[in-house]
Amino acid sequence: MRQEGWLKPYIKAHLGRFILIIFLGVLTAAAASMLMFTSGYLISKSALRPENILLVYVPIVGVRTFGISRAVLHYVERLAGHDAVLRIVSRMRVRLYNTLEPDALSLRSQYRTGDILGVLAEDIEQLQNVYLRTAFPGAIAVVMYAAVIAALGRFDGAFALMTAGLLLILLGVLPCVSLLMTARTQERMKQERSRLYQKLTDAVMGLGTWVISGRTRDFLASYEADEARITRADRTLKRWARIRALLGQLVVLGGVLLMMSWSAGKTADGSMSGTLIAAFVLVVFPLMDVFLPVSEAVEKLPRYRNSLDRLNEISSAGREEAAWTAGRAEATATGPGEAVVSAEGADTFGVADATEAVGGVGATEATEASDAAEAARPAHKPPRAAEAARQGYERPVAAVAAPPAHERPGAARGASALAGAGFVKPIAARPGLERPRAAREASALAGAGFVKPTAAHIRLDQVSFSYGGNAEAAVRGITLDIPQGRRIAVIGRSGAGKSTLLGLIQGAFTPDAGAVRINGVAAGELGDHIPEVISVLNQRPHLFDTSVANNIRLGRSEASNEEICQAAEQAQLAALIASLSAGYDTPMRETGQRFSGGERQRVALARILLQDTPVVILDEPAVGLDPRTERELMRTIMETTTGKSLIWVTHHLAGTEQMDEIIFMEDGRIEMRGTHEELMERYPRYRKLYQLDRPIPVQ
């Protein structure tokens, strides 16, 4: 399937800038060369003691001009290069985000291993260097090569050819040899290094286990052995780099000698003035500085391959198939009992895409736009700035000075969102999106009338779902009725189908059989409106690196400060926030490290209280908290969500006594269901489990 690369399209899009950069680079090199050339000419000419100083006036001006302009040109060239690259990075980021966004709900299960998202972000940073370190210097060298040969050709064709041959060693032969010689060592080293990286991470994370096993020496020895292998490879590479530098310098020497004999010969037969000998000889040194670094620049190319591969993989359509196959493989391995986790939630992109194409985009974005003005108002900025924003001017605060609010679409942008144009979705060969545009626009119109419901009646009717192909069903024949205000608890082992059930309710998956309806509409068709009906508090809600207020505001961008305070108060955050010196403007810091686990859940709770949906999904929100914090958090959650429908996935029975229904899932089925009292009465198994949570009755 066709796919766009991560390098070429950006060259095309920034061709003008690229040409400018290369042009500046060539001028820089030319200025440096001309400085030496004119200097050589100047002193030779002066040595002839011309009668009139005006005869050397031109070279004097030339020397000064070239001397100054080389520095200026180089400065401008570097700035232009970085500017272009930063522009490209900005585009790449948006593209990567837009590629990942549709599959947001399945990313976690798909890339459980490692922090793939962080890696991808770094990959983009890496690609900057392709341009800065390899593409630009390489292109400049090629242009200079052509220019030098052309210039020499005007003097002497045969000599121009000889020089062309000599320079080709630096420009073509050495880089190619370099690449050939080192590519394998580099590849080996890279693999060894990443293996070592894993090994060390593994060891540091399992440090306690190593220490208590009494086998630390074994590990240290094997680690040193691995390091020694890398060091050997590194030594080979470095030796080659030194040899290459030496060979390069010998080419320079050859150039000087060649130039010397040629200009001497030319002078001897009278076809050239002797004043040019020094000029031609001296110009060799600065010229060679353009060609010498090419080998090193080219040699770096293999380093970018991994980054490129990863990005291509993410954006390629092949991912769908891979995901299907993976899902199938995982699911096959899954069985009763403690099933392997990765099976649950392994995802189908086709389905996600199809559902997402339906549903109105226009409506949300229209609201966004009208909200934008209000949203653009930073929490405690003077009202005048807010006024300006409201009128649709650019955001009043300089972007750098303002804390970048995470979800604060500027008014101007809101307008373009209204037109629906601001959104460039990567349609990059997504089969699921084949029907898109027209259908989507049509349904957008239909969906434009979507009004946030105050009540939602969720019905699951004999719902079954499997992750593609002949995989075992993850959810089988589940029937659930959740009228507005009903509270149910869902209990089951990992792999029992809890997450799949939640995904079905959120419309992320389309059932193979049966139907999930919210107020009579299939959940999948609600598409982007789902967050207006259902809010989610999961185990580790992401808190963004911005202020507390902005984090809460994410629940509803148009919320006033009063509403934010109110939500925080409900979540019992008021005392904590009051104790912070900057109050609501306190930055959350990266992943909210400033706050404890319980406090972070409360911030997230305030956020979904602001989102104010009729249905709330709680996906093990208290796991990892100590019992007292857990009790207090759950109490707050239960109090603040009175009247809302609640779907609470939990691993303990504590607190489920108050739920309207408790559901035990196993192998995708509901094994036991009923109220606490009913279950206690009917199932010895339930009594036995309940005993674990309440082992010691106290009078």
Next chain:
Amino acid sequence: MGRELLGLRGIRPVMAAMAGLTLIQTLSIILQAKWLAETVSALFAGEPLQEQYGTAVLFLCAFTVRQITVYFQQSIAAKFAELTGARMRSQLMNKLFELGPRYAGKEGTGNLVTLVLEGVTKFRTYIELLLPRMLAGGFTPVLILGFIYTLDTSSGIILTVTMPILIVFMILVGLAARKQTEGQLKTYKVLSNHFVDSLRGLETLKFLGRSRTHSQSIERVSGSYRTATMKTLRTAFLSSFALDFFTMLSVASVAVSLGLRLVNGNMVLLPALTVLILAPEYFLPVRMVGADFHATLDGKEAGEAMQAIINSHSSEELNEKGVLEPGYSWSDRSSLALSGLSVTHEEGAGPSLEGVDLRLTAGMKIGIIGESGAGKSTLIDVLGGFLRPSAGTVEVDGRMMPSLSETVWRNQTMYIPQQPYIFSSTLEDNVKFYSPGASLDEVKQAVEAAGLGPVVERLPGGYKEMIGGGGRRLSGGQEQRVALARAFLSDRPVILLDEPTAHLDIETEYELKAMMLELFEGKTVVLATHRLHWMPDMDVIVVMDHGRVEEVGTHEELLMKQGAYYGLVKEQEEGAA
């Protein structure tokens, strides 16, 4: 710069070699210029090329000698850097294992791994770059300048004056740039983190219905980031601009002044040409230092960070001579006593354990219960030898020991934390981690005993299936079963458990509890948890609060007493209501 390099082991001969090579190099630079100028000026004077072969060959030799010295300088520096880097790494690794998991948890796994892998590389690069430059930076320009003075005083003066101006400007611009960068550091960090932050929070954004519009936010913030970066770069690049500018200007001035004096007849071509060739060489070392400034700074910082860890005080010494004899083993008559034990993690902070007295005899099962922060984990860490008590005594079979961090003691214990670490390796290797010599049959027995049998049957690779970070991820319950299998296989007499089941779903917890009780048969067990259901199965219950032992007794005794234990039970009961 580079003063700390002089403290490195084995640096003296290296420096001596560098000094010798630098001297040869400088001489060959001067001779190369001299002979090149001679050849060119002779050719200019109209002498035939053939007569200049001699000088040209001399030039060739000088040029080659210079490049060869560069080669050797680099190779010596690389070798030394490799040795020093390897030594530093091995010190660092040893230290990390001494400092143990608590330290690793505090510093962050990612940071430590990056420091070991990237830090050593950076430090090596730093040595490689700096060693040849340190002497060349001082030697070479002075010698070249001296030679230029012998040829032409005014050129010498121009060059002498430029150098300090150049350096002062570089420093001034550098300081200005740093000030500007520092002023914006916070903004920078936020801006550059924004993207990663957005990707990580993608799921949350989707839940909130904000993921679509957020794309614009990314674009805008990236734009701001570019503006901010370019603003800083404009200043930052000024530093190398100053370097370039003054070098080029200086060379141009020398050329023009030479030209003018040649026209006046105060000078002849040969010395003029020599000076012109030497002028760029005079600036070369300074320019090199400028070019590698960032690499050297990075390396220097990495070196300092590593040295700080190596010098830090560790609570355990890997090579400490043990109190227990090498063949010691915990028997069914053994006992362990802690008395007056205290642990203080950080200066100034309150103690995590205070005056703990505890007696443990073989075969006893002790349950430690209390709120989080009561000191349960700290006590387990002391018993496992991860922590050295700050006060109090430890006595094993009547022998006083400063701590339990001896390998001999560790070999008696099995530690099962809340989330046992699964290594990125095969299932078999993971199970036999504590007993690498075990046969496959023994592994199979242990796996069956831990209830992992059905799981293994479903794995395509069976016992050879890769699990852990690089392979198949296991659920929390399965991880705990792997830990159990390890314990069954290694059969160590003392088992320490830290909150082994609290995070599991209730059914898995129920099954695992049954397995664990089986494992505990005939073993000495210390189990820290806040799950009360374990307590009736324990021989002795220790209730902890704020680092102190509140109560000790059996389940029945403590319930009767209606003290702290009773309070905990009561509190959990209230949670249900």
